[in-house]
Amino acid sequence: MLALLVPGGRGQLGQDLVAVAPADGLVHGPSSGELDLTDRGCVADAVASFASTARDGGLKPVVVNAAAYTAVDAAETDEERASLVNAVGPEFLALACAAENVPLVHVSTDYVFAGDGSRPYEPEDPTGPRSAYGRTKLDGERRVLRAWERSWVVRTAWVYGAGGPNFVKTIARLESERPELSVVDDQRGSPTWSADLAAGLVQLASRVVGDGPAARVLHATGGGETTWFGFARAVFEELGADPDRVKPCGTADFPRPAPRPAYSVLSGKAWEAAGLTPLRPWREALREAFAVGAVP
Template sequence: MTGAAGQLGRQVVRRGGGAAVGFGSTDLDITDPASIAATITGECVVINCAAHTAVDAAETDVENAERLNVLGPRLLAERCAEVGAQLVHVSTDYVFPGDARTPYEPSDPTGPRTVYGRTKLAGERAVLAALPGATVVRTAWVYTGVGTDFVATMLRLERERDTVTVVGDQVGSPTYAADLADGLLEAAGIVGALPPVVHATGGGSASWFDLARAVFEGVGADPERVRPCTSADFPRPAPRPAYSVLSPLSWAGSGLTPLRPWRDALAAALAARADDDGRSGGR
Protein backbone atom coordinates (compact mmCIF):
# COMPACT_ATOMS: atom_id res chain seq x y z
CA MET A 1 0.00 0.00 0.00
CA THR A 2 1.44 3.36 -1.02
CA GLY A 3 0.98 6.67 0.79
CA ALA A 4 1.27 5.03 4.21
CA ALA A 5 2.16 8.33 5.88
CA GLY A 6 -1.09 10.02 4.83
CA GLN A 7 -4.35 10.06 6.77
CA LEU A 8 -5.97 7.42 4.56
CA GLY A 9 -2.84 5.30 4.20
CA ARG A 10 -2.35 5.13 7.96
CA GLN A 11 -5.89 3.87 8.34
CA VAL A 12 -5.44 1.21 5.65
CA VAL A 13 -2.37 -0.13 7.45
CA ARG A 14 -4.11 0.03 10.81
CA ARG A 15 -7.33 -1.60 9.63
CA GLY A 16 -5.54 -4.20 7.56
CA GLY A 17 -3.47 -5.51 10.43
CA GLY A 18 -0.59 -7.70 9.36
CA ALA A 19 -2.14 -8.26 5.93
CA ALA A 20 -1.48 -4.66 4.83
CA VAL A 21 2.11 -3.55 4.32
CA GLY A 22 2.47 0.21 4.04
CA PHE A 23 5.13 2.21 2.21
CA GLY A 24 5.60 5.93 2.71
CA SER A 25 7.39 8.19 0.23
CA THR A 26 10.74 7.53 1.92
CA ASP A 27 10.24 3.78 1.41
CA LEU A 28 8.75 3.84 -2.08
CA ASP A 29 9.02 6.66 -4.60
CA ILE A 30 6.11 6.06 -6.96
CA THR A 31 7.72 8.33 -9.57
CA ASP A 32 10.89 6.19 -9.72
CA PRO A 33 10.64 2.99 -11.80
CA ALA A 34 13.60 1.43 -9.97
CA SER A 35 12.03 2.03 -6.58
CA ILE A 36 8.75 0.53 -7.78
CA ALA A 37 10.47 -2.49 -9.31
CA ALA A 38 12.34 -3.19 -6.08
CA THR A 39 9.12 -3.08 -4.06
CA ILE A 40 6.50 -4.71 -6.30
CA THR A 41 8.15 -8.00 -7.19
CA GLY A 42 5.28 -10.42 -7.71
CA GLU A 43 1.57 -11.08 -7.56
CA CYS A 44 -0.10 -8.90 -4.95
CA VAL A 45 -2.75 -6.19 -4.64
CA VAL A 46 -1.47 -2.61 -4.49
CA ILE A 47 -3.70 0.07 -2.95
CA ASN A 48 -2.41 3.43 -4.14
CA CYS A 49 -3.17 6.16 -1.60
CA ALA A 50 -0.20 8.33 -2.61
CA ALA A 51 -1.10 11.64 -4.25
CA HIS A 52 -0.50 15.37 -4.41
CA THR A 53 -3.59 16.47 -2.47
CA ALA A 54 -2.79 20.13 -1.73
CA VAL A 55 -5.56 21.50 -3.92
CA ASP A 56 -4.61 25.17 -3.78
CA ALA A 57 -0.85 24.57 -4.00
CA ALA A 58 -1.32 22.43 -7.11
CA GLU A 59 -2.50 25.48 -9.05
CA THR A 60 1.09 26.74 -9.12
CA ASP A 61 2.94 23.48 -8.36
CA VAL A 62 1.75 21.82 -11.56
CA GLU A 63 4.91 19.79 -12.16
CA ASN A 64 4.76 18.01 -8.82
CA ALA A 65 1.02 17.47 -9.13
CA GLU A 66 1.58 15.78 -12.50
CA ARG A 67 4.44 13.66 -11.15
CA LEU A 68 2.49 12.33 -8.18
CA ASN A 69 -0.99 12.18 -9.69
CA VAL A 70 -0.22 11.06 -13.25
CA LEU A 71 3.31 9.70 -13.66
CA GLY A 72 3.38 7.77 -10.39
CA PRO A 73 0.05 5.96 -10.89
CA ARG A 74 1.02 5.10 -14.49
CA LEU A 75 4.33 3.61 -13.37
CA LEU A 76 2.61 1.61 -10.64
CA ALA A 77 0.05 0.26 -13.11
CA GLU A 78 2.74 -0.65 -15.64
CA ARG A 79 4.72 -2.53 -12.99
CA CYS A 80 1.60 -4.34 -11.80
CA ALA A 81 0.92 -5.40 -15.39
CA GLU A 82 4.49 -6.70 -15.71
CA VAL A 83 4.39 -8.92 -12.62
CA GLY A 84 0.72 -9.91 -12.56
CA ALA A 85 -0.28 -7.70 -9.63
CA GLN A 86 -3.60 -5.94 -9.14
CA LEU A 87 -4.15 -2.26 -8.39
CA VAL A 88 -6.78 -0.25 -6.51
CA HIS A 89 -6.20 3.43 -7.22
CA VAL A 90 -7.79 6.17 -5.10
CA SER A 91 -9.17 9.20 -6.91
CA THR A 92 -11.44 12.14 -6.18
CA ASP A 93 -14.73 13.96 -6.72
CA TYR A 94 -12.70 16.84 -8.21
CA VAL A 95 -12.69 15.06 -11.58
CA PHE A 96 -16.25 16.39 -11.99
CA PRO A 97 -17.18 20.03 -12.67
CA GLY A 98 -19.24 20.27 -9.50
CA ASP A 99 -22.36 21.75 -11.06
CA ALA A 100 -24.66 18.72 -10.85
CA ARG A 101 -27.98 18.55 -9.02
CA THR A 102 -28.02 14.80 -8.41
CA PRO A 103 -25.22 12.48 -7.22
CA TYR A 104 -22.53 11.73 -9.78
CA GLU A 105 -22.31 8.23 -11.25
CA PRO A 106 -18.95 6.88 -12.53
CA SER A 107 -20.26 7.12 -16.09
CA ASP A 108 -21.19 10.80 -15.85
CA PRO A 109 -19.14 13.26 -17.92
CA THR A 110 -16.05 14.55 -16.16
CA GLY A 111 -14.85 18.13 -16.33
CA PRO A 112 -12.30 19.09 -13.69
CA ARG A 113 -11.82 22.79 -13.01
CA THR A 114 -8.57 22.65 -11.05
CA VAL A 115 -5.04 21.40 -11.61
CA TYR A 116 -5.63 18.85 -8.87
CA GLY A 117 -8.75 17.53 -10.56
CA ARG A 118 -7.19 17.48 -14.02
CA THR A 119 -4.13 15.57 -12.85
CA LYS A 120 -6.21 13.09 -10.89
CA LEU A 121 -8.38 12.42 -13.93
CA ALA A 122 -5.29 11.99 -16.09
CA GLY A 123 -3.97 9.56 -13.47
CA GLU A 124 -7.17 7.52 -13.61
CA ARG A 125 -6.90 7.23 -17.37
CA ALA A 126 -3.21 6.33 -17.24
CA VAL A 127 -3.88 3.55 -14.72
CA LEU A 128 -6.72 2.00 -16.69
CA ALA A 129 -4.80 2.23 -19.97
CA ALA A 130 -1.76 0.44 -18.52
CA LEU A 131 -3.73 -2.07 -16.42
CA PRO A 132 -7.30 -2.60 -17.68
CA GLY A 133 -8.09 -4.86 -14.72
CA ALA A 134 -7.37 -2.11 -12.19
CA THR A 135 -10.11 -0.36 -10.24
CA VAL A 136 -10.31 3.38 -9.58
CA VAL A 137 -12.10 4.30 -6.36
CA ARG A 138 -13.30 7.90 -6.29
CA THR A 139 -13.97 9.38 -2.88
CA ALA A 140 -14.42 12.80 -1.28
CA TRP A 141 -14.15 14.94 1.86
CA VAL A 142 -11.94 12.44 3.70
CA TYR A 143 -11.16 13.12 7.37
CA THR A 144 -9.97 11.41 10.54
CA GLY A 145 -10.51 14.21 13.05
CA VAL A 146 -6.78 14.24 13.78
CA GLY A 147 -4.12 16.59 12.46
CA THR A 148 -5.20 19.39 10.13
CA ASP A 149 -8.20 17.97 8.26
CA PHE A 150 -11.55 19.78 8.35
CA VAL A 151 -13.00 17.94 11.33
CA ALA A 152 -9.79 18.38 13.33
CA THR A 153 -9.74 22.06 12.42
CA MET A 154 -13.33 22.53 13.61
CA LEU A 155 -12.47 20.83 16.90
CA ARG A 156 -9.55 23.19 17.37
CA LEU A 157 -11.61 26.28 16.48
CA GLU A 158 -14.37 25.21 18.85
CA ARG A 159 -11.83 25.47 21.66
CA GLU A 160 -10.30 28.73 20.47
CA ARG A 161 -13.18 30.89 19.21
CA ASP A 162 -16.62 31.99 20.31
CA THR A 163 -18.01 31.65 16.78
CA VAL A 164 -16.81 30.08 13.53
CA THR A 165 -17.85 31.00 9.98
CA VAL A 166 -18.05 28.12 7.50
CA VAL A 167 -19.03 27.87 3.84
CA GLY A 168 -22.59 26.66 3.39
CA ASP A 169 -22.95 26.54 -0.41
CA GLN A 170 -20.60 23.62 -1.14
CA VAL A 171 -22.21 20.20 -0.81
CA GLY A 172 -20.50 16.80 -0.75
CA SER A 173 -20.27 13.56 1.19
CA PRO A 174 -18.07 13.56 4.32
CA THR A 175 -16.05 10.34 4.45
CA TYR A 176 -14.40 8.92 7.56
CA ALA A 177 -10.98 7.58 6.57
CA ALA A 178 -11.36 4.45 8.72
CA ASP A 179 -14.56 3.50 6.89
CA LEU A 180 -12.97 4.18 3.52
CA ALA A 181 -9.94 2.10 4.50
CA ASP A 182 -12.21 -0.83 5.31
CA GLY A 183 -13.86 -0.38 1.95
CA LEU A 184 -10.57 -0.29 0.08
CA LEU A 185 -9.41 -3.45 1.80
CA GLU A 186 -12.67 -5.16 0.87
CA ALA A 187 -12.32 -3.96 -2.73
CA ALA A 188 -8.74 -5.24 -2.84
CA GLY A 189 -10.06 -8.72 -2.19
CA ILE A 190 -12.19 -8.76 -5.34
CA VAL A 191 -10.50 -6.11 -7.48
CA GLY A 192 -10.38 -8.28 -10.60
CA ALA A 193 -14.15 -8.62 -10.53
CA LEU A 194 -14.91 -4.91 -10.01
CA PRO A 195 -15.83 -2.27 -12.61
CA PRO A 196 -13.06 0.08 -13.77
CA VAL A 197 -14.44 2.97 -11.69
CA VAL A 198 -16.54 2.94 -8.51
CA HIS A 199 -17.51 5.61 -5.99
CA ALA A 200 -17.08 5.25 -2.23
CA THR A 201 -18.05 7.98 0.24
CA GLY A 202 -19.88 8.31 3.51
CA GLY A 203 -23.62 7.91 3.09
CA GLY A 204 -25.74 10.99 2.48
CA SER A 205 -24.64 14.54 1.82
CA ALA A 206 -23.87 17.73 3.71
CA SER A 207 -22.43 21.18 3.30
CA TRP A 208 -19.24 22.17 5.09
CA PHE A 209 -21.51 24.27 7.33
CA ASP A 210 -23.62 21.19 8.14
CA LEU A 211 -20.50 19.16 8.93
CA ALA A 212 -19.05 21.89 11.16
CA ARG A 213 -22.28 22.18 13.14
CA ALA A 214 -22.38 18.40 13.54
CA VAL A 215 -18.81 18.45 14.89
CA PHE A 216 -19.71 21.10 17.47
CA GLU A 217 -22.83 19.20 18.47
CA GLY A 218 -20.86 15.95 18.66
CA VAL A 219 -18.57 17.35 21.36
CA GLY A 220 -21.37 18.99 23.32
CA ALA A 221 -20.85 22.52 22.01
CA ASP A 222 -23.62 24.82 20.82
CA PRO A 223 -23.98 24.35 17.03
CA GLU A 224 -25.40 27.88 16.79
CA ARG A 225 -21.81 29.09 17.27
CA VAL A 226 -21.20 28.01 13.66
CA ARG A 227 -22.33 30.69 11.20
CA PRO A 228 -22.82 30.19 7.44
CA CYS A 229 -21.14 32.12 4.64
CA THR A 230 -20.78 31.75 0.88
CA SER A 231 -17.86 30.59 -1.25
CA ALA A 232 -17.53 34.16 -2.50
CA ASP A 233 -16.75 35.25 1.04
CA PHE A 234 -13.68 32.98 1.06
CA PRO A 235 -12.11 32.92 -2.43
CA ARG A 236 -9.45 30.26 -2.92
CA PRO A 237 -6.78 29.80 -5.64
CA ALA A 238 -8.54 26.58 -6.72
CA PRO A 239 -12.33 26.79 -7.05
CA ARG A 240 -14.23 24.26 -4.95
CA PRO A 241 -17.09 22.24 -6.46
CA ALA A 242 -20.50 23.58 -5.50
CA TYR A 243 -21.95 20.07 -5.61
CA SER A 244 -19.80 16.95 -5.69
CA VAL A 245 -21.90 14.23 -4.08
CA LEU A 246 -20.89 10.82 -5.44
CA SER A 247 -23.56 8.18 -5.95
CA PRO A 248 -23.07 4.96 -3.91
CA LEU A 249 -24.84 2.75 -6.46
CA SER A 250 -21.70 1.52 -8.24
CA TRP A 251 -20.14 0.49 -4.93
CA ALA A 252 -23.14 -1.34 -3.51
CA GLY A 253 -23.98 -2.78 -6.93
CA SER A 254 -20.55 -4.43 -7.03
CA GLY A 255 -21.34 -6.32 -3.83
CA LEU A 256 -19.24 -4.08 -1.60
CA THR A 257 -20.37 -3.00 1.86
CA PRO A 258 -21.78 0.56 1.84
CA LEU A 259 -19.92 3.04 3.99
CA ARG A 260 -21.82 4.30 7.04
CA PRO A 261 -24.05 7.38 6.88
CA TRP A 262 -21.82 10.37 7.46
CA ARG A 263 -23.38 11.38 10.79
CA ASP A 264 -22.87 7.89 12.23
CA ALA A 265 -19.30 7.84 10.96
CA LEU A 266 -18.59 11.27 12.43
CA ALA A 267 -19.83 10.10 15.83
CA ALA A 268 -17.47 7.13 15.61
CA ALA A 269 -14.56 9.39 14.62
CA LEU A 270 -15.17 11.73 17.55
CA ALA A 271 -15.43 8.78 19.93
CA ALA A 272 -12.19 7.31 18.59
CA ARG A 273 -10.46 10.65 19.01
CA ALA A 274 -11.74 10.95 22.59
CA ASP A 275 -10.44 7.47 23.35
CA ASP A 276 -7.03 8.31 21.91
CA ASP A 277 -6.91 11.60 23.85
CA GLY A 278 -7.83 9.77 27.04
CA ARG A 279 -5.01 7.29 26.58
CA SER A 280 -2.53 10.09 25.85
CA GLY A 281 -3.72 12.28 28.70
CA GLY A 282 -4.72 15.16 26.42
CA ARG A 283 -8.03 16.70 25.53
Protein backbone atom coordinates in the same frame (compact mmCIF):
# COMPACT_ATOMS: atom_id res chain seq x y z
CA MET B 1 -5.14 -14.40 2.26
CA LEU B 2 -4.18 -10.91 1.18
CA ALA B 3 -0.86 -9.12 1.00
CA LEU B 4 -1.31 -5.37 0.68
CA LEU B 5 1.27 -2.90 -0.58
CA VAL B 6 0.04 0.59 0.31
CA PRO B 7 2.03 3.46 -1.24
CA GLY B 8 1.32 6.55 0.86
CA GLY B 9 1.04 4.31 3.90
CA ARG B 10 1.98 7.07 6.35
CA GLY B 11 -0.77 9.41 5.16
CA GLN B 12 -4.27 9.82 6.53
CA LEU B 13 -5.90 7.05 4.48
CA GLY B 14 -2.75 4.94 4.30
CA GLN B 15 -2.48 4.67 8.08
CA ASP B 16 -6.04 3.33 8.28
CA LEU B 17 -5.44 0.90 5.42
CA VAL B 18 -2.49 -0.53 7.30
CA ALA B 19 -4.56 -0.69 10.50
CA VAL B 20 -7.53 -2.56 8.98
CA ALA B 21 -5.55 -4.97 6.80
CA PRO B 22 -6.35 -8.64 7.56
CA ALA B 23 -4.31 -9.89 10.50
CA ASP B 24 -3.62 -13.21 8.78
CA GLY B 25 -2.03 -11.53 5.78
CA LEU B 26 0.83 -9.14 5.08
CA VAL B 27 0.76 -5.36 4.81
CA HIS B 28 3.47 -2.84 3.97
CA GLY B 29 2.70 0.88 3.95
CA PRO B 30 5.80 2.80 2.84
CA SER B 31 5.93 6.58 3.03
CA SER B 32 6.68 8.69 -0.03
CA GLY B 33 10.26 8.88 1.16
CA GLU B 34 10.52 5.10 1.20
CA LEU B 35 8.68 4.58 -2.09
CA ASP B 36 8.86 7.49 -4.50
CA LEU B 37 6.21 6.85 -7.15
CA THR B 38 7.91 9.27 -9.52
CA ASP B 39 10.97 6.98 -9.70
CA ARG B 40 9.98 4.28 -12.20
CA GLY B 41 12.83 1.92 -11.34
CA CYS B 42 12.14 2.20 -7.63
CA VAL B 43 8.46 1.47 -8.19
CA ALA B 44 9.17 -1.56 -10.39
CA ASP B 45 11.60 -3.01 -7.84
CA ALA B 46 9.22 -2.42 -4.92
CA VAL B 47 6.25 -4.11 -6.60
CA ALA B 48 8.34 -7.03 -7.83
CA SER B 49 9.90 -7.61 -4.42
CA PHE B 50 6.57 -7.36 -2.60
CA ALA B 51 4.82 -9.68 -5.05
CA SER B 52 7.59 -12.27 -4.70
CA THR B 53 7.53 -12.13 -0.89
CA ALA B 54 3.74 -12.43 -0.83
CA ARG B 55 3.58 -15.37 -3.20
CA ASP B 56 6.40 -17.17 -1.43
CA GLY B 57 4.22 -16.98 1.69
CA GLY B 58 1.15 -18.28 -0.11
CA LEU B 59 -0.50 -14.84 -0.13
CA LYS B 60 -2.24 -12.91 -2.90
CA PRO B 61 -0.64 -9.50 -3.49
CA VAL B 62 -2.69 -6.36 -4.18
CA VAL B 63 -1.50 -2.76 -4.42
CA VAL B 64 -3.79 -0.07 -2.96
CA ASN B 65 -2.45 3.34 -3.91
CA ALA B 66 -3.14 5.96 -1.23
CA ALA B 67 -0.29 8.27 -2.28
CA ALA B 68 -1.27 11.64 -3.71
CA TYR B 69 -0.42 15.30 -3.97
CA THR B 70 -3.42 16.74 -2.12
CA ALA B 71 -2.44 20.39 -1.60
CA VAL B 72 -5.31 21.68 -3.72
CA ASP B 73 -4.41 25.37 -3.64
CA ALA B 74 -0.65 24.84 -4.00
CA ALA B 75 -1.27 22.73 -7.11
CA GLU B 76 -2.49 25.82 -8.96
CA THR B 77 1.09 27.08 -9.14
CA ASP B 78 2.79 23.68 -8.84
CA GLU B 79 0.87 21.65 -11.40
CA GLU B 80 3.99 19.99 -12.76
CA ARG B 81 4.84 18.43 -9.39
CA ALA B 82 1.19 17.55 -8.75
CA SER B 83 1.09 15.81 -12.13
CA LEU B 84 4.20 13.78 -11.35
CA VAL B 85 2.68 12.47 -8.12
CA ASN B 86 -0.96 12.19 -9.19
CA ALA B 87 -0.60 11.03 -12.80
CA VAL B 88 2.89 9.92 -13.84
CA GLY B 89 3.61 8.04 -10.60
CA PRO B 90 0.36 6.05 -10.64
CA GLU B 91 1.06 5.12 -14.26
CA PHE B 92 4.48 3.77 -13.23
CA LEU B 93 2.72 1.84 -10.48
CA ALA B 94 0.17 0.38 -12.89
CA LEU B 95 2.91 -0.68 -15.33
CA ALA B 96 4.83 -2.34 -12.50
CA CYS B 97 1.66 -4.15 -11.38
CA ALA B 98 1.05 -5.30 -14.96
CA ALA B 99 4.57 -6.72 -15.16
CA GLU B 100 3.96 -8.76 -12.00
CA ASN B 101 0.26 -9.53 -12.60
CA VAL B 102 -0.73 -7.76 -9.39
CA PRO B 103 -4.16 -6.06 -9.15
CA LEU B 104 -4.15 -2.33 -8.44
CA VAL B 105 -6.72 -0.23 -6.58
CA HIS B 106 -6.11 3.49 -7.14
CA VAL B 107 -7.80 6.16 -5.00
CA SER B 108 -9.12 9.28 -6.73
CA THR B 109 -11.35 12.24 -5.97
CA ASP B 110 -14.61 14.12 -6.54
CA TYR B 111 -12.52 16.97 -7.99
CA VAL B 112 -12.48 15.20 -11.37
CA PHE B 113 -16.03 16.55 -11.83
CA ALA B 114 -16.97 20.16 -12.58
CA GLY B 115 -19.05 20.34 -9.41
CA ASP B 116 -22.06 21.90 -11.12
CA GLY B 117 -24.33 18.86 -10.87
CA SER B 118 -27.64 18.57 -9.07
CA ARG B 119 -27.78 14.80 -8.48
CA PRO B 120 -25.14 12.36 -7.20
CA TYR B 121 -22.44 11.77 -9.80
CA GLU B 122 -22.25 8.29 -11.31
CA PRO B 123 -18.82 6.91 -12.30
CA GLU B 124 -19.66 7.20 -16.00
CA ASP B 125 -20.84 10.82 -15.84
CA PRO B 126 -18.82 13.35 -17.87
CA THR B 127 -15.82 14.72 -16.02
CA GLY B 128 -14.62 18.31 -16.15
CA PRO B 129 -12.15 19.29 -13.43
CA ARG B 130 -11.85 23.00 -12.72
CA SER B 131 -8.61 22.91 -10.74
CA ALA B 132 -5.03 21.78 -11.32
CA TYR B 133 -5.47 19.17 -8.62
CA GLY B 134 -8.57 17.77 -10.32
CA ARG B 135 -6.88 17.73 -13.73
CA THR B 136 -3.89 15.80 -12.42
CA LYS B 137 -6.08 13.27 -10.61
CA LEU B 138 -8.22 12.68 -13.71
CA ASP B 139 -5.07 12.23 -15.78
CA GLY B 140 -3.88 9.68 -13.22
CA GLU B 141 -7.14 7.74 -13.47
CA ARG B 142 -6.86 7.55 -17.24
CA ARG B 143 -3.21 6.52 -17.22
CA VAL B 144 -3.82 3.77 -14.65
CA LEU B 145 -6.80 2.30 -16.48
CA ARG B 146 -4.96 2.44 -19.80
CA ALA B 147 -1.76 0.86 -18.46
CA TRP B 148 -3.21 -2.19 -16.70
CA GLU B 149 -6.49 -4.02 -17.24
CA ARG B 150 -6.58 -5.24 -13.64
CA SER B 151 -6.78 -1.71 -12.25
CA TRP B 152 -9.72 -0.23 -10.37
CA VAL B 153 -10.24 3.45 -9.57
CA VAL B 154 -12.16 4.45 -6.43
CA ARG B 155 -13.25 8.07 -6.17
CA THR B 156 -14.00 9.47 -2.74
CA ALA B 157 -14.57 12.87 -1.13
CA TRP B 158 -14.36 14.98 2.02
CA VAL B 159 -12.10 12.53 3.83
CA TYR B 160 -11.13 13.00 7.47
CA GLY B 161 -9.41 10.76 10.01
CA ALA B 162 -6.82 10.37 12.72
CA GLY B 163 -3.79 11.03 10.56
CA GLY B 164 -2.87 14.30 8.92
CA PRO B 165 -4.67 17.65 8.78
CA ASN B 166 -8.35 17.66 7.84
CA PHE B 167 -11.59 19.61 8.18
CA VAL B 168 -12.71 17.97 11.43
CA LYS B 169 -9.42 18.71 13.18
CA THR B 170 -9.48 22.30 11.92
CA ILE B 171 -13.02 22.92 13.14
CA ALA B 172 -12.24 21.35 16.52
CA ARG B 173 -9.23 23.66 16.92
CA LEU B 174 -11.20 26.75 15.88
CA GLU B 175 -14.01 25.88 18.30
CA SER B 176 -11.56 26.38 21.15
CA GLU B 177 -10.18 29.61 19.71
CA ARG B 178 -13.18 31.61 18.47
CA PRO B 179 -16.57 32.57 19.89
CA GLU B 180 -18.17 32.20 16.44
CA LEU B 181 -17.16 30.56 13.18
CA SER B 182 -18.29 31.23 9.60
CA VAL B 183 -18.36 28.18 7.30
CA VAL B 184 -19.47 27.95 3.66
CA ASP B 185 -22.98 26.65 3.14
CA ASP B 186 -23.07 26.54 -0.67
CA GLN B 187 -20.76 23.56 -1.24
CA ARG B 188 -22.36 20.14 -0.84
CA GLY B 189 -20.74 16.73 -0.42
CA SER B 190 -20.47 13.55 1.66
CA PRO B 191 -18.05 13.46 4.61
CA THR B 192 -16.07 10.22 4.63
CA TRP B 193 -14.27 8.75 7.65
CA SER B 194 -10.95 7.36 6.43
CA ALA B 195 -11.37 4.24 8.60
CA ASP B 196 -14.64 3.37 6.84
CA LEU B 197 -13.10 4.07 3.43
CA ALA B 198 -10.10 1.90 4.28
CA ALA B 199 -12.37 -1.00 5.26
CA GLY B 200 -14.20 -0.65 1.96
CA LEU B 201 -10.96 -0.60 -0.02
CA VAL B 202 -9.74 -3.75 1.74
CA GLN B 203 -13.03 -5.44 0.89
CA LEU B 204 -12.52 -4.43 -2.74
CA ALA B 205 -8.94 -5.69 -2.62
CA SER B 206 -10.22 -9.10 -1.55
CA ARG B 207 -12.41 -9.12 -4.66
CA VAL B 208 -9.86 -7.99 -7.22
CA VAL B 209 -7.54 -10.93 -6.53
CA GLY B 210 -10.22 -12.88 -8.39
CA ASP B 211 -12.10 -11.49 -11.37
CA GLY B 212 -12.98 -8.29 -9.53
CA PRO B 213 -15.96 -6.03 -10.28
CA ALA B 214 -16.70 -5.50 -13.96
CA ALA B 215 -16.96 -1.75 -13.34
CA ARG B 216 -13.43 -0.39 -13.17
CA VAL B 217 -14.40 3.02 -11.74
CA LEU B 218 -16.36 3.10 -8.48
CA HIS B 219 -17.43 5.68 -5.92
CA ALA B 220 -17.14 5.25 -2.15
CA THR B 221 -18.10 7.98 0.33
CA GLY B 222 -19.99 8.26 3.57
CA GLY B 223 -23.73 7.91 3.10
CA GLY B 224 -25.92 10.98 2.75
CA GLU B 225 -24.86 14.55 2.14
CA THR B 226 -24.44 17.92 3.80
CA THR B 227 -22.63 21.23 3.37
CA TRP B 228 -19.39 22.29 5.03
CA PHE B 229 -21.59 24.42 7.32
CA GLY B 230 -23.67 21.38 8.27
CA PHE B 231 -20.53 19.31 8.74
CA ALA B 232 -19.02 21.95 11.04
CA ARG B 233 -22.20 22.11 13.14
CA ALA B 234 -22.04 18.33 13.54
CA VAL B 235 -18.43 18.59 14.74
CA PHE B 236 -19.48 21.20 17.31
CA GLU B 237 -22.24 18.85 18.50
CA GLU B 238 -19.75 16.02 19.00
CA LEU B 239 -17.51 18.38 20.94
CA GLY B 240 -20.42 19.28 23.21
CA ALA B 241 -20.30 22.86 21.93
CA ASP B 242 -23.23 25.02 20.84
CA PRO B 243 -23.68 24.46 17.07
CA ASP B 244 -25.37 27.86 16.76
CA ARG B 245 -21.90 29.37 17.13
CA VAL B 246 -21.33 28.18 13.54
CA LYS B 247 -22.69 30.70 11.04
CA PRO B 248 -23.33 30.10 7.32
CA CYS B 249 -21.55 32.05 4.61
CA GLY B 250 -20.89 31.75 0.88
CA THR B 251 -17.90 30.55 -1.12
CA ALA B 252 -17.37 34.13 -2.32
CA ASP B 253 -16.67 35.15 1.27
CA PHE B 254 -13.57 32.93 1.34
CA PRO B 255 -11.83 33.15 -2.06
CA ARG B 256 -9.18 30.46 -2.63
CA PRO B 257 -6.58 29.98 -5.38
CA ALA B 258 -8.28 26.76 -6.55
CA PRO B 259 -12.01 26.66 -7.26
CA ARG B 260 -13.98 24.25 -5.08
CA PRO B 261 -16.77 22.07 -6.49
CA ALA B 262 -20.17 23.41 -5.46
CA TYR B 263 -21.62 19.91 -5.67
CA SER B 264 -19.46 16.89 -4.82
CA VAL B 265 -21.96 14.17 -3.97
CA LEU B 266 -20.90 10.83 -5.48
CA SER B 267 -23.36 8.02 -6.12
CA GLY B 268 -22.59 4.68 -4.47
CA LYS B 269 -24.88 2.65 -6.76
CA ALA B 270 -22.03 1.07 -8.72
CA TRP B 271 -20.23 0.20 -5.48
CA GLU B 272 -23.30 -1.61 -4.16
CA ALA B 273 -23.97 -3.24 -7.54
CA ALA B 274 -20.47 -4.72 -7.32
CA GLY B 275 -21.52 -6.48 -4.12
CA LEU B 276 -19.50 -4.17 -1.88
CA THR B 277 -20.75 -2.97 1.50
CA PRO B 278 -21.91 0.68 1.45
CA LEU B 279 -20.04 3.00 3.79
CA ARG B 280 -22.17 4.00 6.78
CA PRO B 281 -24.07 7.31 6.88
CA TRP B 282 -21.68 10.22 7.39
CA ARG B 283 -23.29 11.45 10.62
CA GLU B 284 -23.15 8.01 12.21
CA ALA B 285 -19.52 7.64 11.18
CA LEU B 286 -18.58 11.02 12.65
CA ARG B 287 -20.18 10.07 15.96
CA GLU B 288 -18.19 6.83 16.03
CA ALA B 289 -14.96 8.57 15.05
CA PHE B 290 -15.28 10.83 18.09
CA ALA B 291 -16.36 7.95 20.33
CA VAL B 292 -13.22 5.94 19.60
CA GLY B 293 -10.93 8.98 19.81
CA ALA B 294 -9.99 8.97 16.12
CA VAL B 295 -10.70 12.73 15.98
CA PRO B 296 -10.15 15.52 16.74
